[in-house]
Amino acid sequence: GAGVSQSPSNKVTEKGKDVELRCDPISGHTALYWYRQSLGQGLEFLIYFQGNSAPDKSGLPSDRFSAERTGGSVSTLTIQRTQQEDSAVYLCASSLDLAKNIQYFGAGTRLSVL
């Protein structure tokens, strides 16, 4: 596609529910990244993929967070048993590869946990 596409753009959920956020990177980009933006924490790195592989999961805030990428393209970030502190904007970015690390961002998914 022309740019990084994220869906949904907004998600309101109840505490304790699971949510799935989707990211479709720029066509041909092999590296994909998830970040979280919240008022208190600024922009935090969560996880990156090279192809379908995520070598470093240490940025995920808790074991309720998981991410996968299939076919070297679309990625989903899943948050289980959501908590109010998970409320944030979740941003996805992609780059050509890890070496050429110029990252282009999507518009984000605004998650509100009630």
Place this chain on the structure above:
Amino acid sequence: GEDVEQSLFLSVREGDSSVINCTYTDSSSTYLYWYKQEPGAGLQLLTYIFSNMDMKQDQRLTVLLNKKDKHLSLRIADTQTGDSAIYFCAEDGNNRLAFGKGNQVVVIP
């Protein structure tokens, strides 16, 4: 570790120049970046500079990099109302970007 610092707020008159500053800590960064974020929008990549350069000019944007002091700046010439946004600097390393807290620029017509 990575730690990027920015000042918080800048008010500028339309047509004047704006300068936003940033300090970073990771001297092994390959690139340093400036992103722009308008209300309710994602991060727009404005420009980036390779770490072995000290200046890059791109139309109204000038980036200066002082590696010795780990200082990065963005100058916007002829600032326009559409430049009102939050500007983030970022450094790369360890396959991720580390961002500053952002600098809000308000352009007064």
